[in-house]
Amino acid sequence: MREKTIRWAFWTAVLCSLLLGTVLFSLCIGSVGISLKKIIEVICEGNTSTEYSILFDIRLPRIILGFAIGGALSIAGVILQGMFRNPLVEPYTLGISGGAALGVCLNIVLRLNHTLGLFSLPLFGFLGANLVIMLVYSLSIRRGILKIQGLLLTGIMISFIASSLIMFIMAISRVEDLHGIVFWIMGSLEEPNWFLIKLSVLVSILGLIISYRFSLDLNAFSLGEEEASHLGINIERTKRSLFVLASLLTGCSVSVAGIIGFVGLVVPHFVRMFVGSDHRILLISSFICGAIFLIFCDTLARTIISPLELPVGVITGILGGSLFIYALSKKQAVLGGK
């Protein structure tokens, strides 16, 4: 077992250094290139130069948010894939993103962000997400038992309904609102409000810590619910807790940053190929890997066609998808669960 712990520690260290590297890379790159040496100079100089502001007021918030959201979505993906024992499940399958998008849509169309302030946008998103969570949950619970298949189907259906409602709202809205809605849906790590950024970080890290409480449960879950209960896992309580945890992580992420797809689906699979399916290492590795991935994609998104910016979801989709297919074809696929 000593060997296993060493192997895990090694992987965690590797990923952490990769994360650091990606952060530095992202700090250096932009419409104004700032070399590493300059960064150190700037930090020493202090709060005066333009470069300082660029680094710490423009790039760093995006990086930190990318860390939080990438991590949160990845572990939400790990949790859901472990719970559903289905490799195609990802945080948006349960309809949470649809609910959040619907909330934001309503806010934009009803001009509530003008009256209530910009903070109301993510708030509405979060409310919308929660509504869907409660709906999906209550529709899937029968006599105290949470049916996994029910969750999946209900979530997918609600996703569709939400999309249709959003399209309906888009069809009757003004042009400028339309732009606002579309750009929100496309997802962006640009967030002017530091409070929200800090909140996201807090939620993500708390989520990671809490998920470790269930890491063994998730391992047992891979054998099926009945087997897991034989191993002493209280499956109903575990299912409920995991569902709420994953939903809140997703809800918060979507409310703040919009819909950034692929992260929650691809990162867990990719990480599994290297560290295996044991959730005790999978959770932390996916968190860090997800953070690296999102920060990297965001860096590309804001520099590839400078001065124009691509929505980060475009890069995560293309890059994530291609990387995954490539890795799949090279290595013997070790998809968890099946």
Add this chain to the structure above:
Amino acid sequence: MLEIKDLTCGYDSEFLLKDINFRIETGELVGIIGPNGSGKTTLLRAITRVLKPRKGSIIFEGKNVWQMTFKELAKKIAVVSQNFETSFMNIEEFVLLGRIPHYEKFQFLETKKDVEIAEKCMGLADTFRLKDRLMGEISGGERQLALIARALAQEPKLILLDEPTAHLDITHQVGVLDLIKRLNEEFGLTVIMGLHDLNLASEYCQRLILINEGRIHKIGQPQEVLDFQIIEEVYKTVVVVEKNPISSKPYILIVSEEERQRRGK
């Protein structure tokens, strides 16, 4: 040790176990037999809290099973199931899962003691040599042994097995059952197993519970239960019951249609 009182339970559809009553003493090796669909698995599920009883109670060492936490129950009763989803872990990790009920509240890495116990159990079940092989790669018989090793790692007082010999060849059938018998005699492990093969049941079990159509048809020693009239009544097929020349236990001989016709003439 285990007492079932007036148990009635079942699924949403018609089928129900009705008025089940029996007791199992510590150290016994009991077999549950009966035709397909008679309720063997249902009974085992009821005992392990998978199925909620409509009526009646299941008392283990004086405490109602439904009043224990899942963890408590798992430390006392271990289950070896028939089939489950294969997972991508190796045997060692699989057996270590059996230690989960014994983990402390915030512990999520196995301790040295856990590893030792797991290795001991693997040794008992003769799977130590397989410990780095993946679960999906080993044969059915070896998987059954791994399951038993995991159940042992839970350090239970009672072990339930659901058709442990299904789909196994003779070597493995005997191997598994010999292991179970050894665990029962040397370590005092109480065993309840559901078997479909009457001869194996007869050979290895101290007592048999015969279930038919959801009710207990007969409880007793193999000689009492495996009587040709009872078998014909329950299984609706003609058999001849002889004494096994080696162990003196009852031995069921099936009578094929051809034979029946020949004898008829």
Add this chain to the structure above:
Amino acid sequence: MKRNKILSISLFSICIIGFYFLLKLPVDSAKRIEPFRGPERIISLGPSITKGLYLLGVENKLIANTTYCISPPEAKKKEKIGTAVEVNIEKVFNLKPDLVLATSLTNLKAKEKLKNLGIRVITFPTPGDFGDMCKQFLELGRLVNKEKEAEKIVKNAEKKANSIKKKVENLHRPRVLVQVGTKPLFASTGCYFINDYIEFAGGMNIAKKAKEGIYSREQVLKANPDVIIIATMGIVGEEEKEVWGKYKTLNAVKNDRIYILDTDELTSPTPVSFVKTLEEITHILYSGK
């Protein structure tokens, strides 16, 4: 069990520290915006604003605009900081503007972010009518210290507009549809200034009372406009004209009165270009160009 206690206490304390960090620790919140002294470095985030700045003669102070700002032609050569919707914040910040002029299309978060960085951002929402447009132009003039010029331009434009209105006062009023979007069909309703193009020119906007959103072709057929003006660019406009051509019962089709106008001029006007377009439309309505 003692180890458990220690663990849960430490976990709890981590949470408390987390909350403290969240609420108390100051991070660079909104910087103070410098008092205004008259802009020397202006960035425009919309085509109509760019045009306005050129009209007022302050184009030398314009340091950057969007990729949508194609008129006047010199504007294309300026530094680009994004589209009319998305703004490259880093670039804007690096250019150190003292005034950024946004439209209602500009991304709200981007505006907020710029304000947080200490940059003065003024938004000019889409004008509801010609009167609004003039007011905004005056405001623009005031912002760039060209009040007198702005007043002159606006007075001139108002005079011209009024004279056109007078000219067509007693003529019969043709029914007009101005289409601002194809696939799906978007008609200009009474909410925006485009309505004024129609009414000042003496026409009647068939979609005036309609609600926002996609307009149904059936409604158009029912209303049977005499003139259809399509405001899109290039091939799409021609295609749409052909589509209308299929509906032979429409007056506009019968009399071959479907026109295509340049969308940039139509939808991002200054008071001056408004009048110019107004003259065009009046001409279309009454002489069947």
